[in-house]
Amino acid sequence: DAKTTQPNSMESNEEEPVHLPCNHSTISGTDYIHWYRQLPSQGPEYVIHGLTSNVNNRMASLAIAEDRKSSTLILHRATLRDAAVYYCILSPLTSGTYKYIFGTGTRLKVLA
Amino acid sequence: DAGITQSPRYKITETGRQVTLMCHQTWSHSYMFWYRQDLGHGLRLIYYSAAADITDKGEVPDGYVVSRSKTENFPLTLESATRSQTSVYFCASRIAGQNEQYFGPGTRLTVT
Numbered sequence: 001d002a003k004t005t006q007p008n009s010m011e012s013n014e015e016e017p018v019h020l021p022c023n024h025s026t027i028s029g030t031d032y033i034h035w036y037r038q039l040p041s042q043g044p045e046y047v048i049h050g051l052t053s054n055v056n057n058r059m060a061s062l063a064i065a066e067d068r069k070s071s072t073l074i075l076h077r078a079t080l081r082d083a084a085v086y087y088c089i090l091s092p093l094t095s096g097t098y099k100y101i102f103g104t105g106t107r108l109k110v111l112a
Numbered sequence: 113d114a115g116i117t118q119s120p121r122y123k124i125t126e127t128g129r130q131v132t133l134m135c136h137q138t139w140s141h142s143y144m145f146w147y148r149q150d151l152g153h154g155l156r157l158i159y160y161s162a163a164a165d166i167t168d169k170g171e172v173p174d175g176y177v178v179s180r181s182k183t184e185n186f187p188l189t190l191e192s193a194t195r196s197q198t199s200v201y202f203c204a205s206r207i208a209g210q211n212e213q214y215f216g217p218g219t220r221l222t223v224t
Contacts, residue, residue, distance in 0.1 A: 032211060043202045043215030044155065087154060091211065099170065100213070102147075102154030 004088045009107040012078045020073040020106055022088030027068050032091045034100070035062065035073045037084040044087065044102075047073065083110045115139070118203050118216040126224055131190045133219050135203030142208040144186040146170075146178065148199040149218075155202060161186055162208075193223045 005023040012018040024033065035047040048055055048062045050071070055062040061074040075082055087105040116137040125131050135144065142163050147155040147170075157170030159178040167178050175197060177189045186205075190197055203216040 034211060036213075041218075043204070043218050044213075045215070046212040049211045099157060099160065100155075101171070102156070104152070104154050 003101070004090060004103050006086070006088055006103060006106045008104070009109065011109045011111060012075075013111050014080060015077050018075040018078045018082070018108065018110075020075075020086050020088075020108065021070065022072070023070045024088070024090055025069045027090055028092070030092065033062065033064060033068075033071050034089045034091055035060070036087045036089065036102075037082075038087070038105070039081075039084045047086070078108075078110045080110050080112060083108055116203060116205055116214055116216040118201075118219050120219060121217065122220050124222045124224060125193050127194060128192050131193050131221065133188045133190075133201055133203075133221070135186045135188070135216060137184055137186075137203075137205045137214075139205065139207075139214075140183055141205035141214070142183070143206040143213075144180065145204040145206075145213065146176070146186065146188045147202045147204065148172065148197075149202060150199050158188065158201075190221075193221075195223050197221065198223045 032049050032051050034049040036044040037047050038044045048057055048060050050062045063072045085105040085107050087102050089100045119134045145160040146158040149155045156172050158176050161167045161180045164180050164183050180186050201219045204213040206213045
């Protein structure tokens with residue numbers, strides 16, 4: 001299974017954009033890129049996912065490199081509520097099971 | 113809309129005892145998953161189920177048993193608890209054919 005590499009931690013000021021990077025150099029052609037986040041003392045929460053093209057939703061944007069070996073989760077205006085651990089996950093499109101392999105993620109600290 | 117619930121939220125048990133963690137979802141999602149999260153680690157998949165009466169092993173299944181007689185319930189049993197099974201356990205569910213997993217609030221299990 002392909003692995004992802006993320007920085008252990010990042011800081012951002014409130015109201016500023018945040019770019020969270022993820023490297024996945026061994027990604028295969030059928031791997032989707034997912035992002036989840038985990039707020040303190042809660043279960044993970046879906047943020048966004050994509051395959052090849054950049055994606056936008058109400059929470060964030062996902063920018064995928066042309067060679068798909070890296071991606072960036074963009075929070076357009078960080079709020080204190082965005083302080084969480086962000087996980088970048090590749091899911092093999094195998095028999096529809098979409099089994100996730102979580103890494104240790106990036107802990108985002110938002111400064112007021 | 114209750115969503116996905118786990119019970120108990122906190123449990124302390126002794127080594128060698130049998131413990132069952134409950135997971136219930138109200139959406140009739142086909143897929144359900146059990147993960148454990150240990151300090152300094154991301155989530156690791158224990159077992160998953162594609163439908164009632166269909167279950168399969170994840171990354172770390174040893175010491176755990178699952179069943180799924182009804183679509184909405186996916187209990188996880190530790191047949192003889194060990195200290196190494198002290199962890200936070202998360203249940204999740206997903207609609208067949210979609211990427212997003214919905215996670216429960218977690219059960220913090222301590223084995224003394």
